[in-house]
Amino acid sequence: MKTKRLVFYAALLAFTVLAPYLLPDFKTQLATLWLMIIVAITWDMTGGQMGYNSLGNIFFYGTGMYVAAVVTIAIPFDVGDYTNAFSDRIYEFTDTQYFVGTLVGTLAAGVFCALSALVIGYITFGLRGPYFAIGTLGVAIAAGELVSNWEWVGGGQGISLPVFPYDLELGKQFFYFLFAGTGVAAFAFAKWLYSTRFGAAINAIRDDEEKAEAMGIHTMRYKLTAWSLSAFFVGIAGGISAFQLIHFEPLETAYQTINLGIFMVVCVLLGGKGTLWGPVVGAIVFHLFKEVTWNYFLGWQWVALGTLIVVTVVYFRDGIMGWLMHTRPEWFGIRIESKQGEAPS
Amino acid sequence: MTHIIEVEGVSKAYGGVIANSNITMGVEAGGITGLIGPNGSGKTTLFNSIVGYHPIDSGSIRFDGREISRNSVQDIARMGLIRTFQQTRIYGKMNCVQNMLISLPHRKMSFLDSFSRNSSEDYEKADRLLEFVGLYEKRFLTGGSLSFGQQKLLEFAMALMNEPTALLLDEPTAGINPTLINGLIDRLKRANHEFGITLFVIEHNMRVIMNLASKIYCLAHGELLAEGRPDEIQKDQRVIDAYLGVH
Numbered sequence: 001m002k003t004k005r006l007v008f009y010a011a012l013l014a015f016t017v018l019a020p021y022l023l024p025d026f027k028t029q030l031a032t033l034w035l036m037i038i039v040a041i042t043w044d045m046t047g048g049q050m051g052y053n054s055l056g057n058i059f060f061y062g063t064g065m066y067v068a069a070v071v072t073i074a075i076p077f078d079v080g081d082y083t084n085a086f087s088d089r090i091y092e093f094t095d096t097q098y099f100v101g102t103l104v105g106t107l108a109a110g111v112f113c114a115l116s117a118l119v120i121g122y123i124t125f126g127l128r129g130p131y132f133a134i135g136t137l138g139v140a141i142a143a144g145e146l147v148s149n150w151e152w153v154g155g156g157q158g159i160s161l162p163v164f165p166y167d168l169e170l171g172k173q174f175f176y177f178l179f180a181g182t183g184v185a186a187f188a189f190a191k192w193l194y195s196t197r198f199g200a201a202i203n204a205i206r207d208d209e210e211k212a213e214a215m216g217i218h219t220m221r222y223k224l225t226a227w228s229l230s231a232f233f234v235g236i237a238g239g240i241s242a243f244q245l246i247h248f249e250p251l252e253t254a255y256q257t258i259n260l261g262i263f264m265v266v267c268v269l270l271g272g273k274g275t276l277w278g279p280v281v282g283a284i285v286f287h288l289f290k291e292v293t294w295n296y297f298l299g300w301q302w303v304a305l306g307t308l309i310v311v312t313v314v315y316f317r318d319g320i321m322g323w324l325m326h327t328r329p330e331w332f333g334i335r336i337e338s339k340q341g342e343a344p345s
Numbered sequence: 346m347t348h349i350i351e352v353e354g355v356s357k358a359y360g361g362v363i364a365n366s367n368i369t370m371g372v373e374a375g376g377i378t379g380l381i382g383p384n385g386s387g388k389t390t391l392f393n394s395i396v397g398y399h400p401i402d403s404g405s406i407r408f409d410g411r412e413i414s415r416n417s418v419q420d421i422a423r424m425g426l427i428r429t430f431q432q433t434r435i436y437g438k439m440n441c442v443q444n445m446l447i448s449l450p451h452r453k454m455s456f457l458d459s460f461s462r463n464s465s466e467d468y469e470k471a472d473r474l475l476e477f478v479g480l481y482e483k484r485f486l487t488g489g490s491l492s493f494g495q496q497k498l499l500e501f502a503m504a505l506m507n508e509p510t511a512l513l514l515d516e517p518t519a520g521i522n523p524t525l526i527n528g529l530i531d532r533l534k535r536a537n538h539e540f541g542i543t544l545f546v547i548e549h550n551m552r553v554i555m556n557l558a559s560k561i562y563c564l565a566h567g568e569l570l571a572e573g574r575p576d577e578i579q580k581d582q583r584v585i586d587a588y589l590g591v592h
Contacts, residue, residue: 197449198459204447207436214396214434215507216422217451222459 016184020176027172031244033287034179038237039260040267040279041186042230047265048274049194050226051206052125056136058261059143060231062254063116064109064238066147069159069248071108072101083154093162106178106239113235117228125223128209137257144255158249161242175244182240186233191276193229202226206274263290266305270312272319281320349374349511349543350395350426355404355414357387357394364390366567367404372511377537377544379558381551381578383587387567388547389431392513396428397421409510423452425510429517431547433496437489441480441499444488445471448503471506478502478532494521498529505536511543512536518550530556555579563587 020027039057046052073082076097085091093101124135148156164171193199201222204212213219241248248254255261263286271282286308293304312319318326325332348371357365364387372378380388394401395408397418406414408426416424436444446463475481478498483491488499497520504512517533518526530553537544548554554561555575563571563578565587571578578584 193460196460196462197446197454200443200447200463201451201459203439203443204436207438208434210418211430211434211436212447213417213419214422214428214430215448215451215503216419216427217447219419221456 013184016180019180020173024169027169027176028244029291031172031176031179033284034176034183035237035241036263036267036283036287037183037280038179038186038233039264040271040283041183041190042233043264044268044273044275044279045190045193045202045230046223046227048268048272048278049199049206050202050223051209052223052227053129053133053265054136054227055133055257055261055265056120056124056138056140057230057234057264058255058257059120059136059140060113060117060234061238061241061260062140062144062147062250062256064106064113064235065242065248065254066153066159067109067112067235068102068105068239068242069161070153071105072097072161072243073159075101075104080152083157083159084151093165095165098162098165102178102243105242106236109239109242110232110236113238114228114232117231118224121224121227122220125220125227137261140255140257140261144251144257147255148250154249156249156251158247158253159242160247163246164243175240178240179237182233182236187276187280189229189233194276198222198225203274266309266312268319270308270316270319272321272323272325275319275321275325278319278321285320347374348372349409350545351405351407352391352395353405353407355391355394355406356402357390357399358402363567365394365401365564368564368567368569370562370569370572372543372545373560374543375537375541376560377533377546377558379554379561379575380545380547380564381549381554381561381584382564382570386564386587388564389515390567391564392428392515392547395421396426396513422507425452425508426513427504427507427509427511428513429497429500429504429515431515431519433493433500435488435491435496435499435503438487440487441475441484441491442468442471444499444503445475445506448506450506450508453508474502474505475499477505477535479528494525497521501532501536505540505542508540509542511545514544514546516547516549518548518553526550526553533557551579 019030023030039061043054043057046054070079073079076093077091082091120139124132124139127135147153153159164174201217204217205219205222209219245253267282267286268279269282270286271280272278289308290305293301297304316323350372352368352370355365355368368391382388393399395406397413397416397420401414404414405412408421408424413421436447446467449467451459472481472484475484478501480495480498480502483495488496491499497517501517518529521529533544534557536542546554546557558575561573561575561578562569563584570587571581571584573581
């Protein structure tokens with residue numbers, strides 16, 4: 001059993017590494033798929049495992065983009081001058097500035113988002129159920145509006161970053177591996193986290209928060225930590241996206257509440273809330289579905305997407321992994337041993 | 346005789362309804378104290394006041410000498426004062442062992458401890474306590490699939506897992522098969538005796554509470570009606586009247 005699992009993970013890892021060479025035309029597609037996997041896994045940390053359905057995780061994606069960009073620019077230049085420059089001034093980044101910026105900016109994005117999750121969480125975790133969802137959505141929308149009026153970071157125009165300094169195909173590979181590395185790290189981290197007492201505690205908060213409080217579990221501390229950890233990975237993903245997209249603006253790209261902000265939730269619902277593999281499977285199926293409909297049913301793609309959401313929510317609530325767990329519990333090592341007709345004495 | 350829980354002049358009203366009026370009582374450390382009274386006499390309200398579910402209007406509640414009437418539920422739980430619920434509350438989607446492991450006393454853990462896995466001792470302890478309440482055979486069933494009575498036993502085991510100093514039990518025998526009640530009385534006594542946990546028990550079943558408690562308080566209409574040893578309470582005319590509805 002153990003070796004089987006090891007082989008399975010090794011094969012997956014090998015495929016992850018070889019994918020951009022096996023499917024050279026789909027490098028950017030695969031990178032986007034990894035982005036979906038990252039945001040789905042991290043959404044499930046609070047949404048599925050802790051029962052706090054955030055519609056505002058996109059805030060961390062957008063904020064990650066801005067933090068990464070601002071840090072990268074601020075190292076060699078003045079940010080206000082850079083973002084408000086017209087064709088009269090040209091800013092050139094050296095290769096070192098580009099790569100140091102990518103590394104430092106992306107990490108700074110992760111750290112900044114983790115910290116901001118603590119602050120926002122402290123305010124919003126008093127809200128429960130749908131109120132938390134709407135409250136966090138409000139934070140994301142407000143942030144988009146605020147940033148689009150903030151001239152120092154380019155306002156509604158957004159920010160342009162330097163292009164990858166080498167060959168374009170190599171750049172695509174570079175971003176694929178950045179996303180894939182973050183995705184693998186997020187998955188491994190989630191897998192470990194759910195096996196600890198921390199994982200059990202956030203599950204307890206999901207199942208009955210009042211009971212968890214009555215048992216003396218530090219609910220607020222766990223909620224803040226869980227969201228902060230998930231925000232860290234989303235911030236990094238946002239940072240990488242900023243460099244991959246080269247140019248981004250606040251409302252449609254960074255704080256894109258109606259696109260990626262909703263897609264991440266749909267991925268998790270489709271794959272199975274509160275399961276380790278659900279977000280991954282959901283993200284893959286969703287991304288395939290989305291790309292197929294966007295390519296072959298253009299004009300009807302939103303209708304198809306809406307239908308998928310309705311069908312999932314109404315008929316398939318446990319998602320793909322939840323359904324598998326019900327029908328094939330032995331695959332997941334779920335044991336139900338009970339002697340028939342025996343009453344507790 | 347020291348009191349670990351001291352309630353002094355506690356009043357609590359919900360709008361115009363006075364649920365508790367000027368109640369004073371003490372729970373003896375290391376003993377079993379009973380709380381009885383007809384439906385709606387304010388027993389659960391008093392429990393909720395003690396564990397911090399709602400602020401009290403006036404009076405003082407002390408646990409282990411510390412004033413706790415302004416503390417939150419979690420603070421009080423982390424001091425080692427744990428309660429069970431009248432309508433049982435367990436984590437329905439998890440199996441019994443997981444329910445037990447979550448109930449490990451987080452107050453005794455550092456923040457970093459929570460990022461470690463459960464040790465084999467934790468599993469042994471969970472198994473031992475499930476065995477103690479008679480749910481060992483059902484340990485891999487989800488909490489939600491157990492009967493109401495079994496859920497009560499699981500909740501009791503979870504409370505023991507938390508290693509409380511004092512345990513407030515809200516109707517531990519309600520919904521339990523009458524043939525199993527004797528076994529439960531025995532377990533409550535053993536929990537008190539072997540684990541040294543102070544018990545404060547709300548109970549409607551007179552046979553149970555008379556067997557269990559060494560001191561009983563009786564509430565009626567939100568007021569403290571009588572207190573004393575079980576035999577005194579049984580003979581108290583005011584208590585008998587309250588139960589027969591004279592009041």
